[in-house]
Amino acid sequence: MAGSIPIQLKTDKEAAYAKKRAVKGSKLVPIVLTTIALLFFILMLIIPLISVFVKAFEQGANLYFASITDPIALKAIKLTLITIAITVPINTVFGLAAAWAIAKFKFKGKNLLITFIDLPFSISPVVAGLIFVLLFSTSHGLFAPLLNALGIKIIFAPPGIIIATIFVTLPFVARELIPLMEAQGTAEEEAALTLGASGWKTFWHITLPNIKWALLYGIMLTTARAAGEFGAVSVVSGHIRGLTNTVPLHVEILYNEYKFSAAFAVASLLTLIALVNLIVKNVAYSKMNRIHKAGEKKNVPEA
Amino acid sequence: MSIEIRDVSKTFDSYRALSDINLIIQTGELVALLGPSGSGKTTLLRIIAGLETADQGSIIFDGEDNTKKSTQDRKVGFVFQHYALFKHMTVFENIAFGLRVRPSKFRPSKEAIKKKVHELLELVKMEELANRYPSQLSGGQRQRIALARALAVEPKVLLLDEPFGALDAKVRKDLRRWLRKLHDEYPITSVFVTHDQEEALDVADRVVILNQGKIEQIGTPEEVYDNPANPFVYNFLGNVNLFHGRIHNGKVELGLFGADSDGGQGKDIVSYTRPHDIEIKLEPEGKEFIGSRITFIRAVGPIVKIELVRLDNGQYIEAEISKETYRKLGLKERHTVYVRPKDFKVFIPEDYVI
Numbered sequence: 001m002a003g004s005i006p007i008q009l010k011t012d013k014e015a016a017y018a019k020k021r022a023v024k025g026s027k028l029v030p031i032v033l034t035t036i037a038l039l040f041f042i043l044m045l046i047i048p049l050i051s052v053f054v055k056a057f058e059q060g061a062n063l064y065f066a067s068i069t070d071p072i073a074l075k076a077i078k079l080t081l082i083t084i085a086i087t088v089p090i091n092t093v094f095g096l097a098a099a100w101a102i103a104k105f106k107f108k109g110k111n112l113l114i115t116f117i118d119l120p121f122s123i124s125p126v127v128a129g130l131i132f133v134l135l136f137s138t139s140h141g142l143f144a145p146l147l148n149a150l151g152i153k154i155i156f157a158p159p160g161i162i163i164a165t166i167f168v169t170l171p172f173v174a175r176e177l178i179p180l181m182e183a184q185g186t187a188e189e190e191a192a193l194t195l196g197a198s199g200w201k202t203f204w205h206i207t208l209p210n211i212k213w214a215l216l217y218g219i220m221l222t223t224a225r226a227a228g229e230f231g232a233v234s235v236v237s238g239h240i241r242g243l244t245n246t247v248p249l250h251v252e253i254l255y256n257e258y259k260f261s262a263a264f265a266v267a268s269l270l271t272l273i274a275l276v277n278l279i280v281k282n283v284a285y286s287k288m289n290r291i292h293k294a295g296e297k298k299n300v301p302e303a
Numbered sequence: 304m305s306i307e308i309r310d311v312s313k314t315f316d317s318y319r320a321l322s323d324i325n326l327i328i329q330t331g332e333l334v335a336l337l338g339p340s341g342s343g344k345t346t347l348l349r350i351i352a353g354l355e356t357a358d359q360g361s362i363i364f365d366g367e368d369n370t371k372k373s374t375q376d377r378k379v380g381f382v383f384q385h386y387a388l389f390k391h392m393t394v395f396e397n398i399a400f401g402l403r404v405r406p407s408k409f410r411p412s413k414e415a416i417k418k419k420v421h422e423l424l425e426l427v428k429m430e431e432l433a434n435r436y437p438s439q440l441s442g443g444q445r446q447r448i449a450l451a452r453a454l455a456v457e458p459k460v461l462l463l464d465e466p467f468g469a470l471d472a473k474v475r476k477d478l479r480r481w482l483r484k485l486h487d488e489y490p491i492t493s494v495f496v497t498h499d500q501e502e503a504l505d506v507a508d509r510v511v512i513l514n515q516g517k518i519e520q521i522g523t524p525e526e527v528y529d530n531p532a533n534p535f536v537y538n539f540l541g542n543v544n545l546f547h548g549r550i551h552n553g554k555v556e557l558g559l560f561g562a563d564s565d566g567g568q569g570k571d572i573v574s575y576t577r578p579h580d581i582e583i584k585l586e587p588e589g590k591e592f593i594g595s596r597i598t599f600i601r602a603v604g605p606i607v608k609i610e611l612v613r614l615d616n617g618q619y620i621e622a623e624i625s626k627e628t629y630r631k632l633g634l635k636e637r638h639t640v641y642v643r644p645k646d647f648k649v650f651i652p653e654d655y656v657i
Contacts, residue, residue, distance in 0.1 A: 187383055187385060187387035188387050188388075188389055188390070190354055190374075190381070190383070190387065191381065191383060191387040191388075191389070191449075191452075192389075192400070192404070193354070193373075193374040193375050194352060194354070194374055194375070194377075194379060194380065194381035194453070195375075195400055195401035195404065195452070195453075195455075195456055196375045196376075196378070196401055196404060196405060196456055197375060197400070197401075197404040198375060198404075201404045205400070205404065206389060209391045210390065210391060
């Protein structure tokens with residue numbers, strides 16, 4: 001019995017020490033981690049972003065606006081906008097259909113589909129571009145005889161750029177939606193069906209409202225990538241000024257010609273898309289969380 | 304509306320969920336599908352609703368074959384275990400949904416929808432919560448809204464999948480009683496799935512007991528409780544004591560005592576006795592009494608639960624006696640007493656395997 005008292009004291013001391021250390025640690029660790037993250041963030045993201053705009057306006061606002069209203073630049077902007085206008089709807093529909101199928105149905109080859117959706121992420125954009133050259137080139141492509149007979153030009157022409165962009169941006173919408181739709185399950189859709197709603201009405205009134213913010217964010221990511229894609233587009237474009245040059249390719253040409261301010265001026269347009277993206281993402285996430293948080297706060301006890 | 308289930312079978316991959324189910328549910332009945340998990344009860348309910356398709360067999364509503372009809376054409380009300388309320392809609396919008404999605408020809412006017420929703424909110428006693436979102440409600444409230452939503456489309460059949468499964472005991476009991484009352488006021492044919500035998504026996508007009516995709520017994524709560532068709536039902540509907548014995552000269556011999564039986568000469572048998580049919584005496588008042596030692600007593604409430612161990616073979620016996628009897632006998636733990644099954648049911652093990 002006598003021996004147990006000092007042991008007791010020792011453990012108390014130890015416990016107190018452990019507690020002290022834990023409190024100390026819990027204050028220091030977040031500060032260190034936050035500082036590291038913030039410094040890295042400023043160094044790698046904020047400074048480069050600001051420098052784009054600083055460089056763009058280096059020689060005054062006049063040159064900035066002259067650079068982006070230059071006829072060749074405007075042609076590049078137009079081609080990029082056309083690419084976005086075609087790519088984004090196609091990949092939105094595909095992404096919705098693929099996510100819907102994967103999340104809500106059981107079918108053979110489901111895992112294969114999931115793997116293939118990720119393929120554009122894991123493949124180098126240059127290789128992606130080359131794949132389409134090998135398929136659609138009018139001189140040595142797989143479909144060359146057919147394309148020559150029909151008189152269609154895909155490679156070194158806007159269709160090639162659009163196809164390559166569709167390939168590269170294919171996963172974004174589906175990737176945003178699959179985890180969310182899988183987590184939501186099919187119960188709400190089943191409930192709508194038992195209440196007499198048709199498949200289309202169920203999709204429109206139940207499924208879509210539940211995924212709209214994730215869908216919007218997926219569309220924004222697709223848009224940003226479609227506007228900014230360089231590698232795959234560069235391979236299939238042929239860099240014909242005013243015809244097959246998109247905004248990123250135009251930036252490269254200006255840069256290679258030592259027109260740095262003009263290059264950064266046009267590049268700042270792409271940067272703006274990224275900033276808009278950030279804002280949309282923030283709004284989307286706060287909207288997604290809003291109802292749940294409101295629920296937690298106002299949760300009422302059983303009446 | 305009556306529901307007839309004819310020869311329904313369903314297999315998932317290699318797992319046989321339902322085999323040759325035949326069941327007729329009469330108009331206005333409240334029927335419980337009762338069984339352990341994996342017994343196929345939810346699958347059967349989903350097949351009735353058209354949310355799952357049977358591999359074979361047919362579902363007939365009021366004599367009309369509904370097997371090929373889609374869920375939205377069957378006009379069944381379905382209440383899901385986890386409510387499946389529409390998260391992005393208010394309580395009002397949830398209940399109004401079934402009316403609002405009707406084709407414009409059959410859609411009631413805005414005023415009529417509003418009136419109907421408020422009637423239903425009154426019915427489930429939640430008028431003041433019409434503008435809340437589901438995440439702002441408690442579990443019991445959500446389940447009542449789910450029920451109101453299902454009733455809004457005036458279904459001919461109400462199907463409930465473990466409707467109270469996710470609620471705590473007190474709310475569960477309240478809602479159970481409320482459902483029974485609702486069914487008495489609005490006698491709509493209802494089928495509910497449960498794994499809780501107390502719930503099934505308490506609420507249903509008839510109970511269908513399922514096990515491993517087969518119907519074990521159909522009957523009123525009294526019938527299935529008092530006359531279980533087989534050991535599975537006996538076991539599933541409450542605690543039970545087993546006494547092994549033999550049939551000898553037309554008599555059941557359970558260790559030390561005998562009883563009448565109608566056949567099965569010389570066979571091994573098992574007799575089943577509910578805890579409340581065990582009689583406890585301080586002295587052996589006949590050769591059928593078995594000497595046992597009390598190992599545990601729980602005397603909370605009017606029923607006293609006693610656990611005993613047989614002195615001859617160490618088998619465990621559970622008994623329930625009234626507090627009055629308990630006081631009169633003055634039982635204590637580690638006492639040796641003599642027990643006898645007052646009432647029991649005999650099953651021959653070859654015929655049934657639990």
